[in-house]
Amino acid sequence: MRGSNSSLSSLSRRQPWKLINIADLPDAVLIEVVCRLSCSKLIFRCKCVCKRWLTLISDPYFVDHYLRHQSDKKRHIIRTLIYAREYVVRLRFHPWTNPTVVATYNDLMLCYGNLNRYCICNPCTMQWVALPRIPTYTVHRRSEVRVGFICDTPCYNYKEDEHEDQKGDVMQHNAAYRCKVVRIRPPEKGYYHFSFEWKVDIFSSETGEWRKAVVLSPRAITLNGLGFPHQGILYWLGREENGCSIIFGLDPFSDKPKCFFIALDEPLNDLRHFGVCGGCIRMCGLDMATRSLIVFYLKTEEDGKLCLSKRMVYSLDQNMYLDNESNVSLRPFDPNDEDVCYIYVYGECVRYKYNFRTRKWSTIVEEIPHQISYSFVHVQPWWPTPVPRLPQRACPAESN
Incomplete structure (x- = not known):
């Protein structure tokens, strides 16, 4: 040694x-x-x-x-739900006073601020860009306007590697994407009025401007809830005068916005969008007459129209609710488990978790706010999406 x-x-x-x-x-x-x-x-x-x-x-x-x-490494993409009470907390980097999140697309957020203004931001990179002011003819209260936010391309592009010594495809982050913001204005008599004609405002990241359009529905409808994107189309939920639920779609990327309409022909309570499952849009609603959870799976045809793929019925446990039919409400689905949804019972202040695959109910103790009206899915991809680059004439002084 x-x-x-x-x-x-x-x-x-x-x-x-x-x-x-x-x-x-x-x-x-x-x-x-x-x-x-x-x-x-x-x-x-x-x-x-x-x-x-x-x-x-x-x-x-x-x-x-x-x-x-x-x-x-097959890294898991994290998805979270954000609620109304979290909006301002997530946007402390933003200079506006108390901006409100009104829509999301992956990790991008569409926020509404003072003076009838919108902006697009990414909380991860703390980047944001303000959109031009909405023309004065469209000033309405935020709660009266149905808003949607969509981008036209995926986060990543794949192409074959040109070098022989490299194997596999090249993954490139797609920064050159287009985005659209759609505002559906309320009918003159208010959103509870059924209408065939709907006036919309569409913002394009390519032009940096708002434009007006009019879309027609084949039936008189009223719209509610938030817009959700799927394969280049924005959809909203609504109902007809007879109380039956409908899905109203709009293609904001076409020169003349095309309308898509599908009637579910059932008067469902608390109909909600429950994400994409197996390539199909999944809609859930409560049928309190039969005390059942109705789930619709809708797929997109080659012409872009939605059609009903299948309809599933799940019976509610009789021990989980009171006699009052209005005391049960759907809560957001689990963004990381497509088999799970949540239900809230107001009278007993109890939350239940339901698994579509096992068809089993369970009581949960996790805190899910019962005051919320809406929730948004916030996706954290492998690489954050940059905020869109608007033409210089579109509010150059209010972005970072």
């Missing part, structure tokens, strides 16, 4: 160990290190280290390499 220690001592004197600074690492090695961080939020913080790191992380090659790494 004594000889061994003397040998190490003499070796250290002849070849002293050199401390390696991370700044001395080649770009390729540094990229490999940073790509192994657990989430993109930490990577964005690394942009502040120095100009070199900012340049490397901003390069499309880094983004492609990071997305490849996430795909190989």
Whole structure:
């Protein structure tokens, strides 16, 4: 042992160990290190280290390499629900006073602020861009307007790698996307009035301007709830004069907005959009006459129209509600488990979880706010979506 220690001592004197600074690492090695961080939020913080790191992380090659790494590791994409009481907390970086989230698309949020203004922001990157003011002819109370927000392309594009020494496809973050904001104005007599004609305002990120349009419904309807996107179409829920539920769709990317209409022909209570399951839109509603949960699965045909794929009926447990028919309400679905939805019983202040696959009910103790009217799904993709770049004439001074 004594000889061994003397040998190490003499070796250290002849070849002293050199401390390696991370700044001395080649770009390729540094990229490999940073790509192994657990989430993109930490990577964005690394942009502040120095100009070199900012340049490397901003390069499309880094983004492609990071997305490849996430795909190989099969990283789970996190989805969360946000409620009304969380809106302002999430947007503390925003300069507006108490902005309200009115729609989401993946990790982008559409917010409504003072003076009849909207903006698009990303809480992860803390970037935001203000939209032009809505023309004065469309000023209405926020609660009266039905709003939808949609983008036309996926977060990532795939293409074959041109280099023979590389295997697989190249994943590129799609920053050149189009987005639309749609506002459906209330009829002159108010939203509880059934109407065939609906006046809409559509904002385009390409032009940076609002434009007017008129869409016609084949039946007199009233609309309620939030707009939700699916395969390039925005949909809203509503009902006919006979009380039956309907789904009203609008294609905001066409030159002349096309209308889609499907009647469910059932008077359902508390009809809600429950996400996409197996490629189909899933709608859930309560039929209090039969004390059942009705689930509709709607698929998109080649012509873009929705059609009913299947209808499922799930009986409510008689022990979970009181005699009052209006005391049961649907709550948001689980964004990370397509088999689970929640139900709230007002009289007993009890929350239930239902699993569509096992058809079993269970009482839960997790706090799900019962005062909320709406909730939004906020998706955290592998790489955050940049806010859209609007033409310079569209409010250049109010973005970051």
